[in-house]
Amino acid sequence: MSDRLSVGIAEIRIAEPPARLVTYGLGSCVAITLFDAERCLGGLAHTLLPSAHRAGDVHRPAKFVDAAIEAMAAELVARGAARQRLAAKIFGGANMFEPLLGAADNAVGARNIRSARETLVALAIPLLAEDVGGNFGRTVEFDLASGRVRVRAVRGREGEMLF
Amino acid sequence: MSFPSLSEDQLDALREISNIGMGHAATALSQLIGETIYLRVPRVTVTDIAQVPELLGGAERVVAGITLQVLGDARGNILLIFPRDSAQRLLARLLGSEEEGLLFNELGSSTMKEVGNILASAYLNAMGSLLHLTLIPSVPLLACDMAGAVVDYVLIELSAAGDLALMVETEFHGVDPGEELIKGHFFLLPDARSLELILDVVGGRR
Numbered sequence: 001m002s003d004r005l006s007v008g009i010a011e012i013r014i015a016e017p018p019a020r021l022v023t024y025g026l027g028s029c030v031a032i033t034l035f036d037a038e039r040c041l042g043g044l045a046h047t048l049l050p051s052a053h054r055a056g057d058v059h060r061p062a063k064f065v066d067a068a069i070e071a072m073a074a075e076l077v078a079r080g081a082a083r084q085r086l087a088a089k090i091f092g093g094a095n096m097f098e099p100l101l102g103a104a105d106n107a108v109g110a111r112n113i114r115s116a117r118e119t120l121v122a123l124a125i126p127l128l129a130e131d132v133g134g135n136f137g138r139t140v141e142f143d144l145a146s147g148r149v150r151v152r153a154v155r156g157r158e159g160e161m162l163f
Numbered sequence: 164m165s166f167p168s169l170s171e172d173q174l175d176a177l178r179e180i181s182n183i184g185m186g187h188a189a190t191a192l193s194q195l196i197g198e199t200i201y202l203r204v205p206r207v208t209v210t211d212i213a214q215v216p217e218l219l220g221g222a223e224r225v226v227a228g229i230t231l232q233v234l235g236d237a238r239g240n241i242l243l244i245f246p247r248d249s250a251q252r253l254l255a256r257l258l259g260s261e262e263e264g265l266l267f268n269e270l271g272s273s274t275m276k277e278v279g280n281i282l283a284s285a286y287l288n289a290m291g292s293l294l295h296l297t298l299i300p301s302v303p304l305l306a307c308d309m310a311g312a313v314v315d316y317v318l319i320e321l322s323a324a325g326d327l328a329l330m331v332e333t334e335f336h337g338v339d340p341g342e343e344l345i346k347g348h349f350f351l352l353p354d355a356r357s358l359e360l361i362l363d364v365v366g367g368r369r
Binding site: 002008009010025026027028048060063086094096097108135138147154155 | 212213214215216222223225230267304305306307308309310311312313314315316318319321322326349
């Protein structure tokens, strides 16, 4: 259990096996994992807002989906990962209070998901899997030994899923 | 204005305003369930947004969370958090039914929203007439899920303006010392500009 490292809101962490990176209770926030399977080095980011570039604010990249992906990719490469081997998975982006907050398309969860997909395309990082949207919270656990991500939910669906 | 530069007088003023607001809300709740509701001394916390789920008892703890926006002269959010079992007991008391999935069905969730509406309205009314501000609660929204997931919408809104959250928190609880205790937390999270306005009105100048 001591291998489990917690990643807070607006935080990026890089780790190697046997560590597991965990972030708890994602709602509209989006978590992104990047992994170099050959080097067994990966990172997890827990982000709040779609775009630092649009907000003109880069002092805390981990708050923003786009800036966090860029910062995490750069950090992984600096730590010995190969840029072209990085692959991503994304989680979260729910709309917790569905009916009243206007069209689901404009909800911040949906905008976070879109920003993640667009940023990955722009950086040519393949998106291997995603578990996004819905109206329930998720806890995400990234196992650096296998690259698999376990997602736990207490509402909306039962139990755990592996990605 | 940034949140951390509050003086001791200003913190006192916020605690006092919240105590008055919460006093009215507690009266409303105790009339609703026919039980005396006790209040703890309010806490004012200025914290990094990343710490908020911890202050709510942990991001993964399952809670019933009701959120309302504050509209009118000052803006912000109200969060009302009940641990799941307390929410369950509150519903049992109000609806006279011990049914298991009550929290997740139509009747249960609209009852919880109504409780949120009554408490927030009582709180904002008292605070508004004290400060001579018009404060109106929005339609309440409810989610029963992990605390982190329930509150991150509010944190996202705050994080667009900065990295800090100011929370005025009051814990309340019923009389029953045993298993049947109903307790909850009431949070007011004003945005930075509204906080400035509130402090101007109470005269707690820096």
